[in-house]
Amino acid sequence: MTEEAFQTSAECGECLKEPPPWQRLYTLGDYDFPLSHQVQRFKDHGESWHVTALTQLLAERIEHPAPIITSVPLHWQRYLKRGFNQSHVLATHLAHNLNSNYRNRVFKRVKSAQSQRGNKKAGREQNLKAAFALHGEVNFSHIAIVDDVVTTGSTVRQLCHLLLEVGVESIDIYCICRTPAPGSG
Secondary structure (H helix, E strand, O other): OOHHHHHHHOOOHHHHHOOOOOOEEEEEEEOOOOHHHHHHHHHHHOOOOOHHHHHHHHHHHOOOOOOEEEEOOOOHHHHHHHOOOHHHHHHHHHHHHHOOEEOOOOEEEOOOOOOOOOOOHHHHHHHHOOOEEEOOOOOOOEEEEEEEEEOOOHHHHHHHHHHHHOOOOEEEEEEEEEOOOOOOO
16 A cells, blocks of 8 residues: 555545645544543643643654644633643643744634533534634744644634634644544544
8 A cells, every 4th residue: 555545544534525624633642541531630630740741742743843833722711710721731832842932822712612521523513603713913824723632623623714714824733632533443
């Protein structure tokens, strides 16, 4: 099998039917033990002792880092409840490891949404409708968005569309883990 054929067959049917708006997605692995446990402990209990190691491992996989890195914003109510934005923490570590610039205020969360946990793709998309906006002028050609977990891609898809509307040419997604496509296990 040629390299090109392998890359094509590695895409899931959903991605072939509706290609994602980003160019590359980098992850450490599937949302499964032990990564899922580490993400949950970090997100739900603020245990960040392993963030440096996880972001160093992820940085090693990124061949051509984006010069600008940003994160998925939290609504202020969720921020007050949790006390931190896990995507922001991951993004600042990754920017340091990759010698990229971190921009905190590319996006703003304009609508509070329920937690995405347990929602199917259609519910996630409805939940996020009009939840984000650009925070100001964006004039970058290549940018990376950091999130802890990519499940259906609904959150990062919304953010990518905002960037594409203002002329961003290349978008990467950096995440600790992602939920595997159905039937890929």
